[in-house]
Amino acid sequence: MQLHHRHRWNLSPSEAIALQQQLRTEVVSDRPIDLGRVALVAGVDVSVKNEQSQAAIVVVTYPGFLPVETVLAQRPTPFPYVPGLLSFREGPVLEEAFEKLKSEPDVFLFDGMGIAHPRRIGIASHMGLWLDRPTIGCGKTLLCGRYKDLGEEKGSAAPLIDRKEVIGVALRTRTAKNPMFISPGHLADIPSAAELVLRCSPKYRLPEPIRLAHNAAGQFSGESL
Numbered sequence: 304m305q306l307h308h309r310h311r312w313n314l315s316p317s318e319a320i321a322l323q324q325q326l327r328t329e330v331v332s333d334r335p336i337d338l339g340r341v342a343l344v345a346g347v348d349v350s351v352k353n354e355q356s357q358a359a360i361v362v363v364t365y366p367g368f369l370p371v372e373t374v375l376a377q378r379p380t381p382f383p384y385v386p387g388l389l390s391f392r393e394g395p396v397l398e399e400a401f402e403k404l405k406s407e408p409d410v411f412l413f414d415g416m417g418i419a420h421p422r423r424i425g426i427a428s429h430m431g432l433w434l435d436r437p438t439i440g441c442g443k444t445l446l447c448g449r450y451k452d453l454g455e456e457k458g459s460a461a462p463l464i465d466r467k468e469v470i471g472v473a474l475r476t477r478t479a480k481n482p483m484f485i486s487p488g489h490l491a492d493i494p495s496a497a498e499l500v501l502r503c504s505p506k507y508r509l510p511e512p513i514r515l516a517h518n519a520a521g522q523f524s525g526e527s528l
Contacts, residue, residue, distance in 0.1 A: 304404045306433050312381060312395045319382075319391045320422070327424040329432055332417070332487040336410060336437050336495040341365050344503060345408035346512025347430075349393040350520040356380045356393060358400040359520035361512055362408050366502060368511045373519055376400035386446075387421050390429040397430060408436065410499060411488070412512050416440040417496070419463055419471040419486035421447050431489025438488030439496040440471070441513055445484055455479050458501060472497045476504035483508065 310322060344365045349358045355377060362372040376399035382392040393415075416425025417440025427440035448465035450473040457478045463471040463486070471486030474497050483504075485497050503510035509517065 304401060304407060304434075306398065306401055307435050309432055312391060312398075314391060316383070316385050316388060319388050323388075323422045323424045323429070326429065326432060327422055330418065330424060330428045330488075331490050332423075332428070333492050334437075334490050335492050336490075336499060338495060338499055338502075341409045341499070343371060343406060343408045344499075344512050345404075345406070345411045346414075346510065346514070346516035347397065347411055348414040348513060348516040348520045349396060350517075351380055351392075354380045356396040357520050357522075358393065358396040359516045360400050360404055361515040361519055362404070362406040363512050363515065365409075368503070368505075370515065372404065372406045373515075374400050374403040375519065376403065389415055390424075390426040393426060394430065398433070401434065410491075411436060411438045412441055412500065412503065412510055413438060413488060414441060414443070414513050414517060416442045416446050416484070417471065417486035417488035417491075419446060419448060419465075419484055421465075423470070425486070425488070427486075427488025435490075437490040439491055439500060440484075440486045440488050441500060441510060442484035442486075443481075443509075445473075453482060460497060469493065474500060476501060476510070477508045480508045483510075
């Protein structure tokens with residue numbers, strides 16, 4: 304698929320932070336996704352082992368979750384692990400994977416954050432600017448913000464708040480399991496992002512497209528869910 308190449312990747316951490324501050328102004332996080340028109344959803348994940356990164360994108364039908372296309376890309380990991388700068392570690396290999404994609408997904412679900420990020424531009428937001436498609440961040444662990452009053456039942460949700468700003472939701476995608484932290488990436492809003500993730504989680508804690516991408520990305524490192 305066609306990408307909008309926004310910048311080079313070989314930046315220092317300080318340059319990367321400055322770029323995030325610039326790009327965050329372009330992120331659109333208040334546009335509802337028309338869920339009635341969603342036919343294809345892509346799950347996106349990257350696995351790293353011995354400083355080699357493998358990206359996987361799995362495109363499935365919605366709401367049936369039947370696999371349509373799986374693409375992989377692998378390359379040396381170019382950037383150190385720095386909290387808040389995940390997109391500079393995973394972006395180059397994701398760029399290669401996206402360029403192999405023949406399908407045109409309506410929405411991309413990322414294993415990582417959207418605007419639920421200290422600078423409001425996690426990997427789902429950052430790569431959303433490259434894709435120019437609706438993207439959603441689906442974090443497994445809390446990066447920033449606080450929440451309370453979250454029920455144990457599947458579908459329970461609580462606003463995720465950071466510095467008095469609602470940046471996403473803590474969403475229980477499976478009863479009595481740890482919540483997922485859902486936020487818009489780009490061209491999405493919080494309610495429609497949370498609703499789509501819940502609909503994409505019929506059985507497991509991870510949304511099905513991400514679960515399939517995680518398994519595909521982890522093949523070379525022996526990881527699976």
